Amino acid sequence: MSTPTSYKDRLSQVCDELNWVKEQFGEVAYAVVSALACQRLLLMAAGKWQEPMAGDWDAELSRVAQTFGEGGEAANLADFEKRWFGAEAALALVSADTDKVKSYVYESAKIPEVRGASGLLQDLNEKETAEELHKRLGMPPEWIIYAGGGSFLIVTPTELADQIAAEIARLYPAKTLTATITAISQPVSLSDLHSALGEQVRELGFLLKVAKLQRKVMPYFDTLPHGEFCAVCNIRPARERYGDTPDLLCASCTQKRKHSDKRRMLNKFIEFLNGEPQLREKYFRGASPEAASWAETLADIGQLGDGYVGAILADGDDIGQFVHSLETLQEYHRFAHGLEKAIEEAVFHSLATHLHCHPLSSPRGRWTHFHPFEIIALGGDDLFLIVPASIAFEVGLSIVEEFAQAKSCVLPSDLQDHHWGMSAGFLICPDHFPIYFMRAITDELLARAKQETRRKLYTQQRVPSEQAREPESYIDFLILKGAATPRRHVEELLSVLYEPGERGDVRLTERPYPLSRFRELLDLAGQLKGAGLSRTQVQAMAQALYRGREQATLEILYRLSRLPEQPRRVLDDLIQQSLRAENALFPWTEHPGARPPYRTTFLDLLELYEFVQPLQGEGGDDDAS
Ligand SMILES: [Zn+2]
Known part of the structure; x- marks a missing residue:
């Protein structure tokens, strides 16, 4: 009717x-x-x-x-x-x-359109449709x-x-x-x-x-046989110029770019900071919030991490399960809003704690400062961020840790004994990497982490001896140094990068890691840096690991014995731990039945070294420089 x-x-x-x-x-x-x-x-x-x-x-x-x-x-x-x-x-x-949110948002390789597309969808979702x-x-x-x-x-x-x-x-x-x-x-x-x-x-x-599978009608654009294509998406016919660039854009990309100037997500961030005066002061360092803009390109962010950025993708574990076990409309309403708030606060708090507003090298109009991060997606239970590589692991990990602590606020009392957490994938890559690939790779990393989280939960529910342990979320990460765009899948990359030699008996990584173990490794890497372990020593030990199991063991032990006292003391704990553990002979852990059977966390630790802030003993200054 x-x-x-x-x-x-x-x-x-x-x-x-x-x-x-x-x-x-x-x-x-x-x-x-x-x-x-x-x-x-x-x-x-x-x-x-x-x-x-x-x-x-x-x-x-x-x-x-x-x-x-x-x-x-x-x-x-x-x-x-x-x-x-x-x-x-x-x-x-x-x-x-x-x-198909991803193809709409990541269609362009450029950050303004990606941000604009994401913002357009979010505005429609949260405000305009109502x-x-x-x-x-x-x-x-x-x-x-x-x-x-x-x-x-x-x-x-x-x-x-x-x-x-x-x-x-x-x-x-x-x-x-x-x-x-x-x-x-x-x-x-x-x-x-x-x-x-x-x-x-x-x-x-x-x-x-089912309805999505049956969908046929998609927006369709006529293309003239000799028409020029849009400079951004290269898919649709070009229609107009936007701003002061000479590029001809299609109507959809023009609209995305226009929207990228809106400051909706930034306003939310600043609103959050207004409720946390100390954090706000620490973050802005005397700069005016009105004079701070988004980073223009990812290079602005990358420049704070030697040309590298970190992409962080995370989402809540088994959120669907929770939703399906809620009984009333009231519970659903409270859960959905609580979940969103918990994620938003974890993200804003972590960004403000570990980063600060930076001056622009050359001021643009009214902007004198920029925010050294990019929030591509933050809504529902999904988040995708880009930050300087030098602080990416710390930012990502503290988001996940903080989210885990929000359990009692979000879950109804009868669901409190369920596992609650967030799995995550972190990627370090050059700042000129197409954003579409960053998303595709972190998607794979997150999937690997989630699979491990689920596998552990499943075992824990069925193996009595495991039941006493608190289940944990997993984290996977990848550091890509090459300039070329990788076409391989993560799994394939890992075996190319970390399974050297003909014998196929070693794998130089133990990823993905449970949350608490990743925290230990990250702090250890920070302490090594704080204790003055040099980059040359790190590289020498990393290279030694590639020389076959026996040779690597001898060389690592030799190099460790020659380290200055401070970094050696930091590593002693790790070595002692490994000596006490079953199936372990530093730096290797044997996984009977697995292929390859000998694995190590040591190279993961050495790789993290480059992307952490130095820690002095316990605690210390972990602010990005
Ligand atoms: Zn276009």
Whole structure:
């Protein structure tokens, strides 16, 4: 059915009359009862409403509100729904998810378009869609139970569900020209909404996947046979110039570039800092927040790390599992928002702690300073950042550590004994690396880390002797020094880089690492640097490891014995540890049955050395220079 303007106004009016519910029972309760009231209105308008013989609508509706509010009494929802709405469900859930986000965001190799594309999607996700739905259909924003990470969950009157889904699907290509979103709707009973939401969300997720597979219509652009192609994407016909560059851009790339000037994510960061005055002062070092801009290119960021940048990709472990075990709409709402806040705070806190605002070598207009990081994605449970290589491991690791500590704030009490954490992939590479490859490689690193996290969780649940240990998230990393763009997969690269010799008996890495072990290694690397171990000594030991197992062992032990006392003392702990461990003879650990069987963490430690700040004994200064 269509909704003439007069109905739109009446919907708004009905919702306004229920504003008291918001104050008394919260947004979720308000969303449910205002959607019920609208459904009733729409059924009346369509001549499909049948008033029951007995019952007081207002009184019963406020009992429903209580039920969906925090700790309210439980109304008989099934009875209410049946008497007032008959056999048909009164409400529906609309679920939507952005299509092919990566190809839209990483289509360009240049940072302004990537940032702009990411920002456009985020604005649509977090703000504009709600505004448009309100403007066009009179939908109150509270019906959106969750919007983040490119997806939506919306509770709606059944009569409006298809229209809302269609409007969202129309909006994305209309606003972005090239990005699309898949939206579906499914009726849901009030009782399921109240006590079996996880199950519903799981089903919607499945339907959404099917709908995505069936999608055919993609935005299409006519290309003239002799037309010029866009200088940025080289895919679509060029249309216009933007700013002071001579390049001809297509409409979509122009729009992305325009959007990159917006400061939405930076404003969030600064807002966070305003709540942390000490951190704010430390971060800005006297510079004015209004005079600080994004880095123009990744080279600005790379220049702080000798031409190298670090890409950090992380996301929450088994978030889907948690969502599916949530029962009520209220729990879902709280979990989704808590999760987002935990990630945002971990990211902002870590960036502000380990980095600081830098002066531009030549001021650009009103900008005298720049922020030495790039937030490409931060939403839902997903984050992708780029920072100077010299501090990347510390920034990434402290995000993951801080997120792990947010467990008690985010998880409902009955889920507290589940594993909670974030797996991550860190890549160090030259700053001119195409951003698309950074993302592709960190995707693989993250997948390897996640696989290990899951494998350990699985074993822990089944092997009694392992159950006492707290499960941990894993971290994988890769340091690429070559200038060439790698075409290989990570797994292949690791065997090329770390399995030297014909015998195939050694692998010079133990990645991926559990969180606590990676912290130990990183701190150890920092202490070695602080104790004055020189780069030459590091390189000599690293090279020795490539000379075959026996030769390497002898040479490493010889070199260790000749080290100055301070760095040797730092390494002594590591060696003692290795001597006590089973199947270990420094620097090797034997993994019976694995191929290759002899592995070492020593080269990983030596490689980390270059990308850590020196630590003096315990603690010390870990700020980027
Ligand atoms: Zn283009």
